[in-house]
Amino acid sequence: MRIDQILTERRPVFSFEFFPPKDDAGVARLETALAELALDGPDFTSVTYGAGGSTRGRTVGITKRIKEDFGIEAMAHLSCVGSSVAELRGILDQFGEAGIENVLCLRGDPPAGETEWRPHPEGLRYSTELAALIAADYDFATGGACFPEVHPEAVDLAHDLGFLKLKLDAGVRFLITQLFFDNELYFDFVEQARAAGIDVPIIPGIMPVTGYGQIKRFTEMCGTSIPPALERELASRASDSEAVSELGVAYATLQCADLLARGAPGIHFYTLNRSPATRAILAALRAARPWDRIAAPV
Numbered sequence: 001m002r003i004d005q006i007l008t009e010r011r012p013v014f015s016f017e018f019f020p021p022k023d024d025a026g027v028a029r030l031e032t033a034l035a036e037l038a039l040d041g042p043d044f045t046s047v048t049y050g051a052g053g054s055t056r057g058r059t060v061g062i063t064k065r066i067k068e069d070f071g072i073e074a075m076a077h078l079s080c081v082g083s084s085v086a087e088l089r090g091i092l093d094q095f096g097e098a099g100i101e102n103v104l105c106l107r108g109d110p111p112a113g114e115t116e117w118r119p120h121p122e123g124l125r126y127s128t129e130l131a132a133l134i135a136a137d138y139d140f141a142t143g144g145a146c147f148p149e150v151h152p153e154a155v156d157l158a159h160d161l162g163f164l165k166l167k168l169d170a171g172v173r174f175l176i177t178q179l180f181f182d183n184e185l186y187f188d189f190v191e192q193a194r195a196a197g198i199d200v201p202i203i204p205g206i207m208p209v210t211g212y213g214q215i216k217r218f219t220e221m222c223g224t225s226i227p228p229a230l231e232r233e234l235a236s237r238a239s240d241s242e243a244v245s246e247l248g249v250a251y252a253t254l255q256c257a258d259l260l261a262r263g264a265p266g267i268h269f270y271t272l273n274r275s276p277a278t279r280a281i282l283a284a285l286r287a288a289r290p291w292d293r294i295a296a297p298v
Contacts, residue, residue: 001073002141003102004173006043007201012291013266014040014282015203018066018273019048020058029273030062036275038070040282043266046104046176049077060091064098075143076100079108080130084122088130092138103140105131105172128163128170135171144172146202148180148189152223157189161196174200176268179207179218181251182227183258190298202298204259207270208277209248212238245277253281261290263298 007013016037021027047063059076066074076095078088095103107127119125124133131142144167147160154160164175175198180186186204193202209215212234219226226234230251237243256267267285269278 001101003044003073003075003143004141006073007174007203007265010043011265011297012260013043013203014285015044015046015266015268016042016271016278017046017048017205017268018062018271020062021273026273033271033273033275034066034070036279037271038072040279042072044073044075044102046075046077046102046268049079049106049108060094060098060100063095063100067099073102074100075102075104077104077106078130079106080119080124080127081108082120082123084120085124085133086122088124088133089137092134092140095140096138101139101141102143103134104143104145104176105134105167106145128166131167131170131172141174142172143174143176144168145178146175146189146193147178147223148185149178149224157192161193161198164193164198165196168198168200172200175202177202177205178222179205179224179270181230181255182225183255183262186259186264187262187298194298201265203266203268204264205268205270206252206256206259207272208252208281209234210245210272210274210277211241212244214272215248249277249280252277253284256281256285257288257290260285261293263294263296265297 018030018033021030045066047059047066049059063074063076066072078091080088083091105127124130127144131144134140134142146164150157150160154163177186190202207218218224233247234244237247259267271278
C-alpha cells in the first residue's frame with residue numbers, strides 16, 4: 001500500500017526505521033527487533049540505504065522480507081551517492097520487481113572518510129532530480145527528508161524551504177523530519193512550511209535516547225541540538241546506561257504525546273534496530289491516546 005494513501009486514511013500513523021546490518025550479530029539483532037516490533041502493528045517501516053558501502057545491496061532484501069514475511073508495508077531509502085543514473089534505474093527496477101511501492105528520495109551524505117559531497121559523474125546532484133526521475137518513469141509513492149533545525153548546508157530557513165518546495169514539485173508526497181528533541185522546533189518549522197506552500201504531511205522523526213555517547217555522536221553528525229535541561233540530565237547519568245535509557249524512554253514518550261496532542265500526523269521512530277524503547281513508548285501512547293485531544297491537525 002502506498003504511504004501517501006496510508007497517511008490519507010489513517011491518523012495517527014506509527015512507523016519504524018531500520019538499517020541493513022553489517023555483520024551476523026547485527027542480523028540477529030535486526031531479526032529480533034523485527035519480530036518484536038511487528039507485534040505492535042506499525043503502519044509502515046523504512047529501511048535505510050548504505051550508499052557506496054557493503055550494506056546497500058541488503059536494502060531490497062530486508063524491505064521485501066518485512067513486507068512479505070511480516071505483512072507490514074515497507075519503504076526503501078535511495079540516495080544519489082555513488083551511483084550513475086543507469087545504476088539508480090537498476091535499483092528502482094529491483095524495488096518494483098520486489099513489490100516495493102514506496103521510496104524515500106535522498107541526496108545522501110558523503111561516503112565514510114569524505115567530508116565533501118560529490119555527485120557521480122554520470123549521476124544526479126540533488127534529491128529533487130531523483131524524485132523527478134521516479135515521477136517520470138515509475139509508480140512509487142515518494143517521500144523526502146526535512147530538517148526542523150535547517151539542513152546543515154542550507155543558507156537559511158527560507159532557502160531550505162524553497163528547496164523543499166522543489167521536492168514537492170518533483171513528486172514528493174510526504175516528508176519525514178530529521179530527529180529533534182524540542183517540539184517547538186517542529187511546530188515552528190511546520191508553520192513556516194505551510195506558509196511557503198508545502199502542504200504534504202510532515203511526520204516527526206523521533207529517536208529515543210538509549211545511550212549518552214551514542215546520541216552525542218548522532219546529534220553532532222546531523223546538526224541536531226539537545227535542549228540544555230535534557231543535556232544536563234543525560235550527562236548526570238552518563239555512567240549508568242540503564243538510567244540513560246530510562247530517561248530517554250520517558251522523555252520520548254512525553255515528546256511524542258505532546259506532538260500527537262497538538263496535531264502531528266504520526267511518529268516515525270528511529271529504532272536503531274532495537275525494540276524495547278520503541279515498544280514501551282508506543283504502548284504508552286496507545287494507552288493514553290493523546291491524539292484524542294487534537295485541536296487541529298498540522
